Amino acid sequence: MNTSLAITNRSLHDQVVSRVRDLIIEGVLEPGSRIDEASLIDELGVSRTPFREALRTLAAEGLLIVRPSKGSVVRKLTPEDVFAMLEVLGHLEQLAGELACERASDEEIQALVDLHNRMLVQYRARDRMPYYKLNQEFHSRLTELSKNDTLQEMQRNLQARLKRIRYIGNQRPDSWAGAVEDHEVMVSALKARDGARLGQAMAQHIANTWDRVKDSI
Amino acid sequence: MNTSLAITNRSLHDQVVSRVRDLIIEGVLEPGSRIDEASLIDELGVSRTPFREALRTLAAEGLLIVRPSKGSVVRKLTPEDVFAMLEVLGHLEQLAGELACERASDEEIQALVDLHNRMLVQYRARDRMPYYKLNQEFHSRLTELSKNDTLQEMQRNLQARLKRIRYIGNQRPDSWAGAVEDHEVMVSALKARDGARLGQAMAQHIANTWDRVKDSI
DNA sequence: TTTTTTGTTCTTGTATACAAAATACACAAC
DNA sequence: GTTGTGTATTTTGTATACAAGAACAAAAAA
Numbered sequence: 001m002n003t004s005l006a007i008t009n010r011s012l013h014d015q016v017v018s019r020v021r022d023l024i025i026e027g028v029l030e031p032g033s034r035i036d037e038a039s040l041i042d043e044l045g046v047s048r049t050p051f052r053e054a055l056r057t058l059a060a061e062g063l064l065i066v067r068p069s070k071g072s073v074v075r076k077l078t079p080e081d082v083f084a085m086l087e088v089l090g091h092l093e094q095l096a097g098e099l100a101c102e103r104a105s106d107e108e109i110q111a112l113v114d115l116h117n118r119m120l121v122q123y124r125a126r127d128r129m130p131y132y133k134l135n136q137e138f139h140s141r142l143t144e145l146s147k148n149d150t151l152q153e154m155q156r157n158l159q160a161r162l163k164r165i166r167y168i169g170n171q172r173p174d175s176w177a178g179a180v181e182d183h184e185v186m187v188s189a190l191k192a193r194d195g196a197r198l199g200q201a202m203a204q205h206i207a208n209t210w211d212r213v214k215d216s217i
Numbered sequence: 218m219n220t221s222l223a224i225t226n227r228s229l230h231d232q233v234v235s236r237v238r239d240l241i242i243e244g245v246l247e248p249g250s251r252i253d254e255a256s257l258i259d260e261l262g263v264s265r266t267p268f269r270e271a272l273r274t275l276a277a278e279g280l281l282i283v284r285p286s287k288g289s290v291v292r293k294l295t296p297e298d299v300f301a302m303l304e305v306l307g308h309l310e311q312l313a314g315e316l317a318c319e320r321a322s323d324e325e326i327q328a329l330v331d332l333h334n335r336m337l338v339q340y341r342a343r344d345r346m347p348y349y350k351l352n353q354e355f356h357s358r359l360t361e362l363s364k365n366d367t368l369q370e371m372q373r374n375l376q377a378r379l380k381r382i383r384y385i386g387n388q389r390p391d392s393w394a395g396a397v398e399d400h401e402v403m404v405s406a407l408k409a410r411d412g413a414r415l416g417q418a419m420a421q422h423i424a425n426t427w428d429r430v431k432d433s434i
Numbered sequence: 435t436t437t438t439t440t441g442t443t444c445t446t447g448t449a450t451a452c453a454a455a456a457t458a459c460a461c462a463a464c
Numbered sequence: 465g466t467t468g469t470g471t472a473t474t475t476t477g478t479a480t481a482c483a484a485g486a487a488c489a490a491a492a493a494a
Binding site (some may be wrong): 011012013046047048049050069070071 | 477478479480484485486487
């Protein structure tokens, strides 16, 4: 419909939300630190109104906390928080895997297998950043195959909250191989449309993630 | 403006959020209808800024949709939406049940049994509204026993979105008995700390809910 | 020297004003 | 009668101003 040349189809609100979200995920805004409205507004070149609305959205997403009359702080995750999130994420992805086996088309499964193969290339080249990005996509795409919008939404939300953690976890070289092996099992189960096995593999994969990250939180 | 004596520890934002959320859940603001900022602001006696911030929060909760430059509409749930939500909620509560069996204290379990007994009283008296409220509490409290904050948060969120649907479902008399039986099984499994059985029962209970409501959406 | 009090400054919360976009409506052309 | 166009009106989006609250620091008292 709107095929205008300008890219500004997105509302100012959405732009600010994703911009600040990235700042949090990338660690520019450190966990526990207070958000300096004035300087961020200045940097982003927007006024307070859309900025504050963006803060409310991010607070609802669980990325920051708005303390009445005391400003907003980037949410700091305790090990217990991370464990709780991974516990839930594990079960959500387990469900996603089972549903995907029932509901995905052959083409969709093949696309995921291709994605997995591309990940292997990056793994063999020890190219961490591209691998990391493909990994995020792998989990998102697999969840999409569940054909359950709510499930996708919740998975996306948890993934966003944990993005930094997961990145840290992946930085420890010894664990990388394990993650790749997990994916190997997942892909083979998906090809066989073995829902139970895929679900188990995904839950296990998330549980392994906890083992990988728990000491670095 | 601020009723001085009153304990207004809650920010205006929070008050507006829960007020509007209730209006949506109670059906005063009908699904699909546009939100008339001017009249609602007038009715609530607040200005646009906190009101709009509240809309952003509710949008993030999934209760309404903000269409840029076109106002906000109360989210209208399709049968597919409801099915997707119940599918996820079922698995979340299944997980909650299993965790509760591992992590809850005897006192906490006893408190839930007491709550169940109070529900039975209302059921025998055919007192629908008190039963409905206790039922919400039952599910919330059981989820609390999982000791997983993220799980609670997501359960709360889905429960809020589905609140109206569930109410409609409960209005059909023939299904009431079934729901009570489900709870009976759940409570007995909890007392026995039989996680697998409780999880199954909870998932089943949610699945039954779908059967009860699917024709009325 | 330590603690409490008070005043100043900075930050946040709320209201309002202004700009931009969308909708509704009237009138004209086909 | 239908379609199109231009204008008026309403509604939303953004900016800014003002008020209220919290943090901080300096001065006075213990």
